[in-house]
Amino acid sequence: MKENKTSNRSFLRLMKTTRLPKAAMSAGLAGFLITTLVSLAIPLLTRSLVDGFSVSSLSAPLIGAIAAAFILQAAISGVSNYLLSYSGQKVVAELRGRMWRKLLRLPVSHFDTEPSGGTVSRVVNDTGIVRELISDHVPQFVSGIISIIGAVTLLLIMDWKMTLVMLVSVPVTVIIMIPLGKRMAKISRGMQDETAAFSGSIQQTISEIRLMKASNAEADEEKKGVAGIGRLMQFGLREAKVVSLIGPLMNLVLMTVIVCIIVYGGVRVAGGSMSTGTLVAFLLYLFQIIMPVTSFAMFFTQLQKAKGATERIIHILGLEPEPGQTGISADVAGKPVTLDRVSFSYNPEEPVLNEVSFTANPGEMIAFAGPSGGGKSTLFALLERFYEPDSGRILIGDTPISRVSLENWRRQIGYVAQDSSMMSGTIRDNLLYGMDSTGRPEDDKLWLAAEMAYADGFIREFPDGLDTEIGERGIKLSGGQRQRIAIARAFLRDPLILMMDEATASLDSHSEAMVQDALSRLMAGRTTFAIAHRLSTIVDADKIVFIEGGRVTGIGKHQELLRTHPVYREYAEQQLV
Template identity: 35%
Template sequence: MMGGPVERSMDFKGSGRQLLRRLRPERAVLYAMLAMSAAGIALSVIGPLILGRATDLVFAGVIGRQTPEGATKDEVVENARRAGDGNIADMLSAMDFTPGQGIDFGAVGAVLLTALAVYAAAGLFMLVQGRLAALAINRTVFRMREDVQAKLSRLPLAYFDRQPRGEVLSRATNDIDNIAQTLQQTMSQLLNALLTVVGVLAMMFWVSPLLALVALVTVPVSVAVAAAVGKRAQPQFVAQWKTTGQLNAHIEEMYTGHALVKVFGRQRESAEAFREQNEALYRSGFRAQFISGIMQPAMMFIGNLGYVLVAVAGGLRVASGALSIGDVQAFIQYSRQFSQPLTQVASMANLLQSGVASAERVFGLLDEEEQEPDGPSPSKLPSPAGPGRSAARGGRVALEHVAFRYEPEKPLIEDLSLTVEPGQTVAIVGPTGAGKTTLVNLLMRFYEVTGGRITLDGTDIAALPREELRSRIGMVLQDTWLFGGTIAENIAYGAADPGAVSRERVEEAARAAHADRFVRTLPDGYDTVIDDDGTGVSAGEKQLLTIARAFLSDPVILVLDEATSSVDTRTEVLIQHAMAGLSAGRTSFVIAHRLSTIRDADVILVMESGAIVEQGTHESLLTAGGAYARLYAAQFAEAVAEVD
């Protein structure tokens, strides 16, 4: 349920490591990025020490101008002690000044120019590092998208039957985009933060080991706070992206079926479901951002606490003469540089957790069980000859004791045997759920049989490459599918090389499917552009285009699953005549509920509960008075008969 307990990340650390492994092909770029970052950080941490030297020069000039000219440094220190100013004497003893001499602006200018050059070089190195990081990240995300696309092509049809399309789209788009954004905003910053901490810590110990230990007091507190907040925030990010996928799935379904939603007056229920899921997304997103948002102010407070401790301890060290003011100034800058990366990492915690939550979802998709791969040395069928040569084209299909079940405990087809000779038209009829479409799915190897085998021209289809098998089969489904493009491009999609198909072949296929007439009435004819929903084309016209696409593929086997259900009676008759000519030399499987469409079939199979209960011609089955006769009577007789 949407309002139930928040689902925790299955393996946050494992998903994070798997995401890092995705960067391995960019090792060379990453090493160069690391070198640029190290050089930039090294120069940036030297900067405060150089500026501290400038502060010492300025302060020494101020002190020198206030002391009597001609005296020595030791005399000035001794005079201060005699006057009872021991602390000032200790501080002056640690300074390098010349009594009577003011600020050496030449030396100060040289130091400042050196600092400017150092910071400019550091900035240049960091610029190159950022470009290299962008290159590595975009290449990695590019490969990830390719892997997801390839994975989707290898997943079995059963996976898409279980998953809402919006959920799959969310993983392939939203989650990958979120991973890209996370890597772009965190990878180089995390690297810089780590190197900065190491470099600054080294300089802090170089300047004053005691003050360095004081600065490190706050580190365990920072780590404990970050771990506590991160542990509470991560499940919320997992819930956020899971809910995002569910919301996308709902929107996709409601938009696709918006006409039916309005027809049945379900706008209120649809809006209420959207409101509930939107509310769940708001709650999980708010909690994730709120909890993770606590981290940055908490880390800033701890950093400021460390800053105060360093300032107090540094002042005491200056007063005792153990450090110069410039060293303390440099150390205070280092303490700020030391705490700043920790605060940055804390502020990026929400991005990291969100990105890893998305990575977990994408890796879950990539880890899904794939369809069985083709064998190493698959059998191949002989190349088909031209139309009308049934012997050469082949098309003999045999089902030998086939068994299949979608779920192990629920058998659907048991011990089904059937032989279809080349050129025959086989009609498959029966009540809903009898296994008609399942039989075609097994022939196409969308699903694999659980028992027995199916052969094509004597070759077990399980030993054939799927691409080879499906290239022999033309399929037209009840649900039409068109893509955004011209009508000619949609028809040519059925060819092995759509780009090489001539306009004459496209028009010939359209005429065979009786689509040519309505296509020519469109504003741009075959060059009319339609979108993926086929806007501007009726349901029956879309079906005609898909039939023309199947005709263009010139298949050995033709499968029509309720292919004429969306066309009018006159067009249905025309298609039947066209199919009679086109099926010469082809084995045809026709799944139909409207029995008027399959009267001329060579063999009619009547299926019930996954088994063939009758087979024969239209006339012989009517004469037998069995299941087919009852189906026929239910559709065409005046008195409705009960269908067993």
């Protein structure tokens, strides 16, 4: 009970923080109120028509009133449905916008542990459940309450004895619907969680389709997918069982009450204590009472689903964004970058870096070398501020970079990875990715950057040039072409700090030569950090930082380390001889 109250408060709190279009929502609910009141008048008009029915006594005003009631009900109902759908769409759009903005500003560490498919499900499916509740089920619930109260009041005025006979069905219906509704809510929440997990698994498999096929893993993925589909089917069958119980049971109750009213009402009509029109009106009001009661089960089921979705939405909205969203602006030009006894671990019991210290002076090339798993990529992640050090400081000049705003810091960094990431879209889109739309360069600057990166040649060979679609993650381009576009993008950003993660490691000799020349142009006059798996690419570095087991075991130029560092000398003898 306590948990249910907490979830109710969470749901209401979320709704209060959402800019609900009150005018549209109020007008829509008012429309539903009007149509409900009109529907309550229709049985009374029908009674008058039936009781006085004869061809000669047909009243044009009465027929016109009934026709007008139907037309008015239809027109207002259409407008109300649109206004409530509009309200629901506005709410879900705002929730999705808030969640998307929050997700974009969460630290990388969040996505290290959260499956992407589950996150997508929260943004798309959970907010959709909230929309359905607001647009569909709340209006039906409100109109149902009004319809029941109005119908019962009118029936008591018309004939209280017959009303009591009919009202016997209400507690029977409630007794049936409450346990079934709770069961349906539990099944629905399980279905939500299983759908999120299944979506994440499918998304991961599709995104790594080449790895899957290259590994002959079709059978394994088929087995996993079929298992997930089977679990979803089981939830669907459990839901179908409840629905298959609700429908027949409600029909049984409805038909039993109808028969009882017809028999009892027929006796009353035959005895002259009730008119035929009153009996017809009773039957019409019966439907106006039973049908809303039936829909209440779906309302409470959807409410439970929405409360579950709300908990997950609130969880995302309550997460802390990356530290440093606000801060000072700092120009890194002419200032050294210093790591002062920096330590870091992804898990407290598994340290990755241990008191790493070095200084990169303006314009220097600093190369990181050492065994795999030593912490070189983690150093890059700390310099990019994907993570914050557990202890120690990273300084630009005398200023800790933690005081600099993330936007300002990252704007001054250019990153070229071993397998440069591309976004779906055109070459132009990828060159301009992340740049301010108000200050984007003209095509001549794009071509100049492409020329500096030795990318203009192959771009001009495409029929659409800069507007060539490159496919998901740039799959239509070769590795060398993707690297050169990444370098051209870095030229356009004109960064003061350049970071390279062995940008030529996976290229053929021809592409490597072109990319290396382009990188040499890009490095000129910039402070450069480079991860080196092949020492041949860093022999001319101003400093080589050798990292083993998260510790710096040597700093110096190539010739200096050859003399003083046995492990480096061993690496050099293996690779450079």
